[in-house]
Amino acid sequence: MHPAFSVIIFTVASGAGYGLLFVLALLVAFGALTPSFWTGFIGFGIAFALFTLGLLSSFLHLGRPERAWRAFSQWRSSWLSREGVLAVVTYLPAGLLALLFTFFDAARGVLVVLGLLSAICAVVTVIATGMIYRSLKPIRAWYNSYVVPAYLVLGLATGLLLANALALVFAPAVATTLQFASCLALLVAALTKFLYWRYIDTMPAFSTAESATGLGHLGKVRLFEAPHTQENYLNKEMGFRIARKHAAKLRLIALVGGWLAPAVLVLFSLLLPASPALVLATIAIVLGLTGTLVERWLFFAEAKHAVTLYYGGSSV
Amino acid sequence: MTSLPPLAQKQLGLVIDLDTCVGCHACAVNCKEWNTGGTSGPLTDLDPYGADAAGVWFNRIHSFEAGEGDASRTVHFPKSCLHCAEPACVTVCPTGASYKRAEDGIVLINPETCIGCKLCSWACPYGAREYDYDGGTMKKCTLCIDRIYNENLEEIDRVPACVSTCPASARHFGDLGDPESKVSKLVAERGGFDLMPEMGYKPTNKYLPPRQRQNSSGCTGASALPVVEQSADGLLGWLDRILSR
Ligand code: SF4
Numbered sequence A: 001m002h003p004a005f006s007v008i009i010f011t012v013a014s015g016a017g018y019g020l021l022f023v024l025a026l027l028v029a030f031g032a033l034t035p036s037f038w039t040g041f042i043g044f045g046i047a048f049a050l051f052t053l054g055l056l057s058s059f060l061h062l063g064r065p066e067r068a069w070r071a072f073s074q075w076r077s078s079w080l081s082r083e084g085v086l087a088v089v090t091y092l093p094a095g096l097l098a099l100l101f102t103f104f105d106a107a108r109g110v111l112v113v114l115g116l117l118s119a120i121c122a123v124v125t126v127i128a129t130g131m132i133y134r135s136l137k138p139i140r141a142w143y144n145s146y147v148v149p150a151y152l153v154l155g156l157a158t159g160l161l162l163a164n165a166l167a168l169v170f171a172p173a174v175a176t177t178l179q180f181a182s183c184l185a186l187l188v189a190a191l192t193k194f195l196y197w198r199y200i201d202t203m204p205a206f207s208t209a210e211s212a213t214g215l216g217h218l219g220k221v222r223l224f225e226a227p228h229t230q231e232n233y234l235n236k237e238m239g240f241r242i243a244r245k246h247a248a249k250l251r252l253i254a255l256v257g258g259w260l261a262p263a264v265l266v267l268f269s270l271l272l273p274a275s276p277a278l279v280l281a282t283i284a285i286v287l288g289l290t291g292t293l294v295e296r297w298l299f300f301a302e303a304k305h306a307v308t309l310y311y312g313g314s315s316v
Numbered sequence B: 001m002t003s004l005p006p007l008a009q010k011q012l013g014l015v016i017d018l019d020t021c022v023g024c025h026a027c028a029v030n031c032k033e034w035n036t037g038g039t040s041g042p043l044t045d046l047d048p049y050g051a052d053a054a055g056v057w058f059n060r061i062h063s064f065e066a067g068e069g070d071a072s073r074t075v076h077f078p079k080s081c082l083h084c085a086e087p088a089c090v091t092v093c094p095t096g097a098s099y100k101r102a103e104d105g106i107v108l109i110n111p112e113t114c115i116g117c118k119l120c121s122w123a124c125p126y127g128a129r130e131y132d133y134d135g136g137t138m139k140k141c142t143l144c145i146d147r148i149y150n151e152n153l154e155e156i157d158r159v160p161a162c163v164s165t166c167p168a169s170a171r172h173f174g175d176l177g178d179p180e181s182k183v184s185k186l187v188a189e190r191g192g193f194d195l196m197p198e199m200g201y202k203p204t205n206k207y208l209p210p211r212q213r214q215n216s217s218g219c220t221g222a223s224a225l226p227v228v229e230q231s232a233d234g235l236l237g238w239l240d241r242i243l244s245r
């Protein structure tokens, strides 16, 4: 599948944004963060900026962005519609939580309720994002049960990396907890994607040129003549191919540079005082987000669509 | 509404005969011609006279080779929307622009409400949907709804453009929901099949397999031409002598 820049930014930025919202909301709900202007302003500010950037970027992917509001109507059947609705719904508890936490001295009970609601909304929205892909049968690299957990744990890991750096500045009391948590999340992310890659490398063919044409009884089927001489929409959108050796390299970059290296950095920063620890935490954010962008690019580039069987592919 | 309607009795669709299709692309051309001015038109072309011409077509003719050596076959393979009974291209649509008609099973896109998110084209395993880069919306075969129900046309012309134009009669149109219809009988008689049944989309359109190949011309009843005997004399003999010198 063609790795569209807008969709890659959309999923990575909103994943990290909802991940950060989830962590902050839980910390507030459990009383680990006490209301303060700067913690709230910067912390929630970054989370909102990230998932709002993601949403705006997803609009760029549309052919008719001015009609985007229509996408809220089909939540009964469409995961894309559900994702849109949930993203908007999340603004309510999260917005209230951020306002009350940042500007007012709200009652504990209110913060607990809003914090839990925001955390749940963040999780459910990311699940919906993953389900958009997970529900597409013609793309076997997406139609499997690794996809949604990977979206969740990568969102959480990148969110925790951000929260970790914020805590070093604004809430040293929770810094150690967050450092351990982000290490763990990064390791789980690396493991999930490792298992995912092993799965897509070894999964049996689901459809073949023979089943696509129904000509298998005659023998092996191959394309003799394509229907058109120039590339059409289908070739551009779904015919994207990446060389196996490039994919292997990029996987390694994401795995080692994107998740294992920041995990080691964060672990190491446990031994350091706050300011050098913050430097390491910042590098870890850059590495973690870059690695996840590489992972998301691969998620598209490596996915083969069944329509390729009509254009010379032999199995998907 | 992108939830699927309850399955109607009437399931309009096409039956495509892979035995008789000669791969002439006439159906694709007539489809383009009719539909560019039809309900889903225009079928935009980008750089039509340039080096990288590309555009929206509802019907594409692939050609495949199957089998090896003497036994191999070349099969021309037209492909348009199969108007599936359980198509995910409809249920994934966030806007309700992609829908399946309850009354006859035709799958359509509302050009007024499509936001061009392209998700439906990802959900179609058959590559039946093409995005119009110019208009920013998705397009696909309409089963020529503006012909098959068109009271302004003679009754005989109320068939899809591709069906009416096929010089080899390789395309048939009718109600595949009615087991007594001509097309259903044709499918039963010739062993019509579904493309990629494993996807579970239950296509309405059916394909008829190429017939068994014949390796002899069979008995026509005519006697074989007699072999001309070589004679040593006369004109032929003289010619033979001259030429074999
Ligand atoms: S062929 Fe594709 S576009 Fe047509 S109904 Fe089936 S899934 Fe939808």
Ligand code: SF4
Pocket (backbone or CB within 6 Å): B092, B093, B094, B095, B096, B097, B098, B109, B113, B114, B115, B116, B117, B118, B119, B120, B121, B137, B138
């Ligand atoms: S491209 Fe249009 S018809 Fe297709 S899913 Fe998106 S809104 Fe629906």
Ligand code: SF4
Pocket (backbone or CB within 6 Å): B027, B030, B031, B032, B034, B035, B058, B059, B080, B081, B140, B141, B142, B143, B144, B160, B161, B162, B163
């Ligand atoms: S039924 Fe009409 S729109 Fe569909 S392929 Fe045939 S001519 Fe084109």
